[in-house]
Amino acid sequence: MKQIAVRLNYASMSQGPDGVSATPTFPVRLLDAEGAVLAEGAASVDQPAVLQTDDRQEQVFVRLTWPSGRTETQRLALRSGEEAYSVEFSDSRIAANEWSAWAIPKLNPQTPLLRHGSRLNLDLELARFDKVWLRLWKFAGGVWTLQPLQPQATYRNDTAWQLDLELDAAAWLLQLGGSKVIWRFISLPGGGPARVLITPRDSDDPRADALKVVVTSHRGEAETLLEFLARDALRSAKTLAGSAALAQQLFAAKLADPVSAVAGAYYLLRANPQHNQPLDWYENLYREFRWLPDAAIVYCTRMLREGLRDAPARRAVRKLFGECLERGWPVFGEGVSLLQENAALLRGSGKRAENPDYARVMALGAARAWAGAAASFYGRHPDEPSALQWVGMPGAPRRHRLDPALRYSATPPGRPASVKEKTAKPYPPAGPSATNVDRSRNAAEPAAVAPADAVFLLGSIPR
Amino acid sequence: MSLIFEQVQPAAGTHVLAIGVGRYPHLLGGDGRLAARPLGLKQLQSPPVSLQHFLRWCFAPADAAAGSGFSNAGAPLASVEALVSSAQPLLLDTPGGAQQVDTATRDNIQDAFERWLQRLRSHADNIGVFYFCGHGIQVSDHYLLAEDFGRHAGLPWLNAFDFSNTVRAVEREIAGSVFYFIDACREISRDVAMTLGADPHALLAADLSRKLSRQSQTVILATGEGELAFAPQGGQVSRFTAALVGALSGYCGIREAGSASWNVSGENLATAVRSLLEFEALLSPGRPQVSEQQVSGTAVPLLRLNRVPQVRVMLDLAPQQYRPRYELYLESLKGGRVAQSLLDQVFRVDLPRGFYDVGALDPSGVLPALLHAEEELMPPAYALTLRCEP
Numbered sequence: 002m003k004q005i006a007v008r009l010n011y012a013s014m015s016q017g018p019d020g021v022s023a024t025p026t027f028p029v030r031l032l033d034a035e036g037a038v039l040a041e042g043a044a045s046v047d048q049p050a051v052l053q054t055d056d057r058q059e060q061v062f063v064r065l066t067w068p069s070g071r072t073e074t075q076r077l078a079l080r081s082g083e084e085a086y087s088v089e090f091s092d093s094r095i096a097a098n099e100w101s102a103w104a105i106p107k108l109n110p111q112t113p114l115l116r117h118g119s120r121l122n123l124d125l126e127l128a129r130f131d132k133v134w135l136r137l138w139k140f141a142g143g144v145w146t147l148q149p150l151q152p153q154a155t156y157r158n159d160t161a162w163q164l165d166l167e168l169d170a171a172a173w174l175l176q177l178g179g180s181k182v183i184w185r186f187i188s189l190p191g192g193g194p195a196r197v198l199i200t201p202r203d204s205d206d207p208r209a210d211a212l213k214v215v216v217t218s219h220r221g222e223a224e225t226l227l228e229f230l231a232r233d234a235l236r237s238a239k240t241l242a243g244s245a246a247l248a249q250q251l252f253a254a255k256l257a258d259p260v261s262a263v264a265g266a267y268y269l270l271r272a273n274p275q276h277n278q279p280l281d282w283y284e285n286l287y288r289e290f291r292w293l294p295d296a297a298i299v300y301c302t303r304m305l306r307e308g309l310r311d312a313p314a315r316r317a318v319r320k321l322f323g324e325c326l327e328r329g330w331p332v333f334g335e336g337v338s339l340l341q342e343n344a345a346l347l348r349g350s351g352k353r354a355e356n357p358d359y360a361r362v363m364a365l366g367a368a369r370a371w372a373g374a375a376a377s378f379y380g381r382h383p384d385e386p387s388a389l390q391w392v393g394m395p396g397a398p399r400r401h402r403l404d405p406a407l408r409y410s411a412t413p414p415g416r417p418a419s420v421k422e423k424t425a426k427p428y429p430p431a432g433p434s435a436t437n438v439d440r441s442r443n444a445a446e447p448a449a450v451a452p453a454d455a456v457f458l459l460g461s462i463p464r
Numbered sequence: 465m466s467l468i469f470e471q472v473q474p475a476a477g478t479h480v481l482a483i484g485v486g487r488y489p490h491l492l493g494g495d496g497r498l499a500a501r502p503l504g505l506k507q508l509q510s511p512p513v514s515l516q517h518f519l520r521w522c523f524a525p526a527d528a529a530a531g532s533g534f535s536n537a538g539a540p541l542a543s544v545e546a547l548v549s550s551a552q553p554l555l556l557d558t559p560g561g562a563q564q565v566d567t568a569t570r571d572n573i574q575d576a577f578e579r580w581l582q583r584l585r586s587h588a589d590n591i592g593v594f595y596f597c598g599h600g601i602q603v604s605d606h607y608l609l610a611e612d613f614g615r616h617a618g619l620p621w622l623n624a625f626d627f628s629n630t631v632r633a634v635e636r637e638i639a640g641s642v643f644y645f646i647d648a649c650r651e652i653s654r655d656v657a658m659t660l661g662a663d664p665h666a667l668l669a670a671d672l673s674r675k676l677s678r679q680s681q682t683v684i685l686a687t688g689e690g691e692l693a694f695a696p697q698g699g700q701v702s703r704f705t706a707a708l709v710g711a712l713s714g715y716c717g718i719r720e721a722g723s724a725s726w727n728v729s730g731e732n733l734a735t736a737v738r739s740l741l742e743f744e745a746l747l748s749p750g751r752p753q754v755s756e757q758q759v760s761g762t763a764v765p766l767l768r769l770n771r772v773p774q775v776r777v778m779l780d781l782a783p784q785q786y787r788p789r790y791e792l793y794l795e796s797l798k799g800g801r802v803a804q805s806l807l808d809q810v811f812r813v814d815l816p817r818g819f820y821d822v823g824a825l826d827p828s829g830v831l832p833a834l835l836h837a838e839e840e841l842m843p844p845a846y847a848l849t850l851r852c853e854p
Contacts, residue, residue, distance in 0.1 A: 034798040035772055035818040036840060037719035037726075060797065062819060062840070076797075076819070076838050206754050233759040235731050236718075271760055308636075308675040315672065338758075341604060345629050346670050366604030367657070388657075 003084050005031060005077065007042070007050040007063055010091040013102035024221035025106070028229075028240035029090075032062040032074075041240045043247075044090070045221070056081070063088045066237050068228035068373075071110035100156045100163055101198055104215045107228055107373050109203040113160050125160050125201050130212065131460025133179035134395060135164075138186070138383050140172035140329030145383035150457040153194075157462045161200040164462075168195050170292045172329030174383050175214070182211050183401050184391045186383060188332045188376040190218040190260045191292065199459065208371070216375045223251055223264035227374035231334055235272050242268055252278060255286050260332065262286055263295040267335040270302055280307065287321075294328035295336045301325055302339045305346055322347055326358050330365065330383065334376045341366040364388075395456055466566045466576045468558040469523070469544035476589035476640070477542025478534070478766075480522055481580040484515025485568045485598030487549040490614035499614025503601075503660070505649075509699035511597035512550035514647060516557065517701045518595050519546060521709045523559055532714040536768045537725075539591045543583055545576045549598075549611035568598070570610035570623035577630075577667045581637060588639035589679075591766060596627075597705060600648025603657045605629060606685070607664050608648055621664040629666035635681055636674040641764040643730060647686040647704045680761030682730025684708070684737055687753060703741060703753050711736035712766075715844035717773040717817075726773055727765035734759060736844045743776065743845035772816040773843040779804075779811040780849040781824055781834075789831060790824040792850070797821070797838065817843050824850050 007029045026045035030038050031052045039061060042050030054061060064074045075088050092102060094115075105114050113125055137150040156163040170192040177199070178184035189195045196217045202209045217224060226247065229238035242248045251258075251265030266286065269278060280303060287300040301321045309315045322343055331337055344362035368386035370377040380387040381398055390401035471477075486508040489496030493507045522544055524533025534541050547568040548554050555562035566572045584592045599609040605628035612623040627646065634642060686704035701709075716736035717726030734757035745752050777794065781787050792811040793803035797819040804811040805827070823835040834850045 032819075032840075034796070035719075035816065036842065038721050040721055062838070064840070072840075074838065074840055205752050207752060208754070233731060233734065233757050235759055236763065239763075273762070305672065306676040309672045342632060345605060346632060346672060349669065363604040367602075 002053045002055060003079055005052045005086045005088060007044045007052060008089045009044045009046050010089050011046055013092050013099040026222045026225055026241060028066050028237045030064045032064055033058060043241045043243060065090045067106035068225060069106055069108055069110050101161050103217055104198040107215045112203045114200060133177060133182050133459045134456035136176040136456055138174040138176060155462040157464050161198055162459050162462050163198045166195045172294050180393055183379060184381055185370045185377060185379045187214045187216060187372045188330060189216060190332045192260060193218055214372050218260060220261050222247060223261035224374060226268050227264050227333055230268060230271055231374045238268060239272060252282060259290040259293050259296060263299055266299040270299060294325060295331045295333060297321060297325040297328055298331055298336045298339050301343050305343055319347055323358055326361060331376050333374055337365060337369060337376050466545045466547050468546050468556060468563050468565060471542055473540055473542045476539040476587045478536060478539045478591040478593060479542055479580055479583045480544040480593040481576055482515055482518055482546045482595040483568050483573060484511035484548045485611050486511040487551050487611055488613060499620060500617045501620060502614060505599050510702045512548050512554050513699050514597045514702045514705035515548055517705055517709055519556055521712055538768060539589060545580055547572050547576055567611055569612045573610050574667060584638045584640060590640040592642040594644045597647040601657050601662060603662060607662055621662050624664040626664050626666040630668055631683060633666055633668040633670035635676055635678040636671055639677050641678060641680040643766050644683045645708055647702055678761060680730060680764040683758040684734050685756040703744060704755060707737045707740035710740050711844050714771060714774050717769050725768040725770060728767035729763040729765050730759045740844050746847055774814045775817050775841040775843050776845040777813050777815055778847040782849050782851050786852045789826055791827060792824050795821045815841060817841055822848060
């Protein structure tokens with residue numbers, strides 16, 4: 002047998018904020034000249050993938066795959082009598098700005114950041130987005146409240162902006178919008194540092210938003226796993242997970258890192274329905290981390306998929322479903338899909354109006370936006386995801402488009418239009434300022450909204 | 465009658481349910497009483513034609529040199545049910561000759577679905593294929609419209625069905641795998657759809673007492689939410705069905721380590737469909753169409769092919785004025801070379817997947833040689849424009 006060690010020299014992608022290191026891990030495959038797979042494994046900066054092939058092969062191709070779908074391939078000539086080989090993939094072509102290199106594998110394969118990284122002269126005219134605003138929302142005490150957006154560090158070049166945040170253990174949402182940028186929310190992982198990169202759209206997809214947002218919390222393996230899942234790239238996820246070993250390991254280490262644990266749980270629920278971990282693993286995750294919405298979602302999903310044998314089991318799951326929503330919205334898009342699945346199963350057909358929680362999840366599903374592995378949705382307020390699209394400054398929202406088909410939108414007589422009514426509620430009055438948000442607000446009180454002059458503008462990030 | 469093919473298999477088999485709805489009597493332009501709220505939806509010419517195209521692929525010879533049909537030694541074709549609603553009566557080509565089938569009313573869809581599901585339950589490794597072409601509406605979940613949609617003013621959604629919840633119910637009923645191909649317009653934007661009060665029933669209610677039991681599930685949707693599924697004018701095969709059948713006809717497949725066949729599973733099929741839609745957009749620029757997929761479970765192949773998958777190659781050279789002075793070529797690293805010499809046109813050729821040196825040579829030796837070494841030609845398509853900078 003011939004043995005090929007595949008190493009990843011991705012120093013720039015391993016750079017986190019001070020004291021934080023991430024370990025990007027990517028699937029690699031060994032192919033013959035027809036493209037047939039001979040072997041596969043996962044390579045990281047710390048750990049090379051060791052792939053084996055038989056002695057008959059005279060040449061093989063080693064292919065590295067990013068979550069974006071971009072691949073890099075190297076040819077390797079195999080000689081008789083020589084058994085050990087080494088191949089290295091380097092990030093030298095994308096490391097011009099080390100602070101943004103981490104995001105490139107999550108962006109479109111043709112992302113301008115890649116070209117920028119190769120030091121081509123490229124200017125995406127970011128100044129046109131200078132008035133785009135950002136707001137930060139935190140879920141605490143059962144309500145979403147605005148928090149001052151005070152990045153620990155900011156970065157900007159000709160292709161992207163970046164913010165480093167430190168978030169405590171809670172559900173968080175970043176909201177952005179502008180006069181031509183549709184208002185949307187992106188979930189941020191709590192319980193540590195989070196890094197957000199924003200870049201102009203890099204895709205021809207007609208559904209793509211004007212600005213693309215990618216998020217990392219420097220959990221290399223877990224995040225890469227979820228990025229592959231978000232793109233339905235289950236083969237790559239499986240290669241990365243090593244037939245569920247990584248996912249189980251992430252899950253087992255839940256006390257140390259619950260966010261990575263839910264990533265492992267999401268993988269197991271999606272890719273390995275027959276090899277799920279025991280229910281009590283999910284239950285422990287749910288009980289230990291009550292601030293983490295995804296922990297309740299994966300437990301609820303696992304129980305539903307196990308089958309509900311009797312009425313008490315059904316009542317328990319319905320209660321659990323309610324708890325999922327009491328924790329805020331999920332961190333990951335996979336959680337939105339599972340919330341939809343759970344709501345639909347518990348609601349049954351033809352009973353939409355009976356439980357407002359189901360209507361909220363339906364609204365979330367209809368309002369979904371794309372931010373890779375992160376959960377994202379459109380709307381004006383975190384509590385009210387909405388398929389209606391809004392633009393403008395926070396104090397002056399306006400409809401993005403008035404679809405001609407709206408003439409058909411009248412609600413049929415006798416049918417409730419819960420979502421429509423909710424979105425038609427008056428926008429909450431503006432509060433004094435974002436920095437004056439009352440942290441001791443009673444949970445029953447409505448959340449205040451920061452005035453326009455308190456929002457964080459992309460244009461305020463210095464070059 | 466909707467069962468157009470049945471061949472009892474001793475072990476696992478593949479069971480197809482295919483539905484094409486072009487005639488909607490109660491929507492705009494229909495010949496029935498107009499629905500109280502037709503939602504701006506009209507008659508469709510493409511679904512019957514697209515359905516026929518899909519069924520021809522089901523019955524085409526396996527591993528043919530070009531346009532190969534269904535092939536899976538592990539789960540051979542066992543049954544095909546079809547329903548079609550078209551403006552004119554339609555005869556479907558089947559191995560037993562031309563057949564007329566039932567129309568795609570809600571009741572007929574329900575009956576055919578229940579028979580299809582019963583067959584799927586009959587073996588733990590059975591594979592189901594559910595194909596639908598017609599109108600659809602995306603709210604949070606996805607609803608599909610039967611021929612008689614809008615027939616009852618008091619119950620406007622009675623003759624639609626909740627596709628998303630049907631999928632969720634089926635995965636608790638079977639032990640095998642299902643592939644859903646949904647070629648449906650979702651042209652009503654989600655914000656409008658949310659206000660419609662739509663709440664059709666699924667074809668099957670989920671039994672929550674049952675454990676999730678399926679091995680794998682693939683849903684490939686023609687367009688993103690709120691987007692039109694495109695079909696050329698004049699009753700032609702829709703772009704999505706053309707891409708789907710193209711991918712299934714030998715332009716997709718991966719050979720895993722230790723496998724003797726090239727397998728087409730949900731993930732690589734979804735990727736191939738998306739790539740073919742992008743490739744076709746290169747040939748006829750217009751509004752791009754993007755398919756979507758949801759893939760879950762272990763990878764179970766829909767097809768097991770004995771031939772190396774093919775790749776549609778489009779090799780061009782820029783600036784165009786240099787084309788007639790070059791020979792464009794692809795040279796396989798396994799051996800073999802194809803070329804187009806001194807022609808002012810794009811070089812189009814189908815080649816087996818694999819690694820190639822791709823380049824251009826000026827036979828007179830005046831212009832520089834161009835080379836992209838060790839390019840991987842991955843199914844279903846490969847497009848490259850070589851750039852000459854003398």
